[in-house]
Amino acid sequence: MLSYLKHPFFWGPTACSVALLVLLGATCWEYQEATADHQQTVTAFASSTDTYRSFTYEIRIREARLAEEKEAVIRNLTSEQERNNAIQNQIDGLKGSVAVIQKVNATDKELLQKYSKVYFLNENYAPPQLTVISPEFVWGIDKALETHAQVTPFLHALLGAARSQNIDLAVLSAYRSFNTQASLKSAYTVRYGAGANAFSADQGYSEHQLGTTVDFTTRAGGSVLAGFDETAAFTWLREHAHLYGFVLSYPEGNNYYVYEPWHWRFVGVELASKLHAESRDFYDMDQRVLDTYRISLFD
Numbered sequence: 001m002l003s004y005l006k007h008p009f010f011w012g013p014t015a016c017s018v019a020l021l022v023l024l025g026a027t028c029w030e031y032q033e034a035t036a037d038h039q040q041t042v043t044a045f046a047s048s049t050d051t052y053r054s055f056t057y058e059i060r061i062r063e064a065r066l067a068e069e070k071e072a073v074i075r076n077l078t079s080e081q082e083r084n085n086a087i088q089n090q091i092d093g094l095k096g097s098v099a100v101i102q103k104v105n106a107t108d109k110e111l112l113q114k115y116s117k118v119y120f121l122n123e124n125y126a127p128p129q130l131t132v133i134s135p136e137f138v139w140g141i142d143k144a145l146e147t148h149a150q151v152t153p154f155l156h157a158l159l160g161a162a163r164s165q166n167i168d169l170a171v172l173s174a175y176r177s178f179n180t181q182a183s184l185k186s187a188y189t190v191r192y193g194a195g196a197n198a199f200s201a202d203q204g205y206s207e208h209q210l211g212t213t214v215d216f217t218t219r220a221g222g223s224v225l226a227g228f229d230e231t232a233a234f235t236w237l238r239e240h241a242h243l244y245g246f247v248l249s250y251p252e253g254n255n256y257y258v259y260e261p262w263h264w265r266f267v268g269v270e271l272a273s274k275l276h277a278e279s280r281d282f283y284d285m286d287q288r289v290l291d292t293y294r295i296s297l298f299d
């Protein structure tokens with residue numbers, strides 16, 4: 001029954017088939033192995049791509065954050081610089097204000113003060129420094145007249161200008177101390193009684209005590225002051241004195257004191273020029289307005 005098993009035609013093809021099957025099986029197995037490896041590689045690659053993507057994304061976020069921080073720092077720096085500049089400007093402004101205040105404080109407030117029969121200069125007041133008026137401009141022999149040291153140059157300029165225009169003008173009286181004034185007044189009082197108050201200057205005396213005020217005369221008129229307002233010197237003073245900072249304290253028809261055409265007070269070029277331009281008198285001005293000219297008094 002199994003005799004065909006012994007037949008060579010049976011074993012030949014069978015052996016071939018078995019060999020083929022074995023070969024096929026081995027190939028399939030290898031193929032499966034390779035496929036699995038490939039799949040693994042693909043999976044690994046995909047996962048590393050994801051990692052790469054998320055890493056790139058993080059870097060971008062970090063870059064953006066850094067850029068924002070950088071901008072914030074620059075903004076802060078700019079505003080800090082602006083604040084520093086503002087502070088510097090304030091400091092500069094303060095320095096300027098301090099300089100102005102120092103200049104104002106350095107200028108004696110009495111020098112632009114209005115005096116009246118009730119408001120006198122303190123009897124102990126004396127100018128910080130006096131200088132002698134050049135004798136060539138003074139009326140009288142051996143008379144050493146003095147004015148406030150900072151006013152004397154302006155007075156010399158005025159007198160020099162008058163002389164250059166052939167105006168007969170000289171100084172009769174200048175700085176007078178409280179004591180000098182007191183004895184002068186008592187001499188007047190003895191001679192003229194109570195009427196002395198009318199012209200010997202309860203008021204004008206304060207201005208002489210400042211050292212900024214002079215009484216002018218002419219060489220022709222000498223110590224006689226009456227009629228001074230009819231001289232060429234007076235006309236010249238009315239037109240030019242403001243250029244040297246002098247004003248007539250008590251003009252004709254004023255409401256504060258007797259008319260004194262010879263009595264001129266230094267108030268600074270700026271204020272004197274303003275008063276001249278506006279045809280106003282020193283004593284007509286508000287004291288607070290006058291005070292604002294202290295800053296430019298000796299300019």
Ligand SMILES: [Zn+2]
Nearest residue numbers: 204214215263
């Ligand atoms: Zn006078």
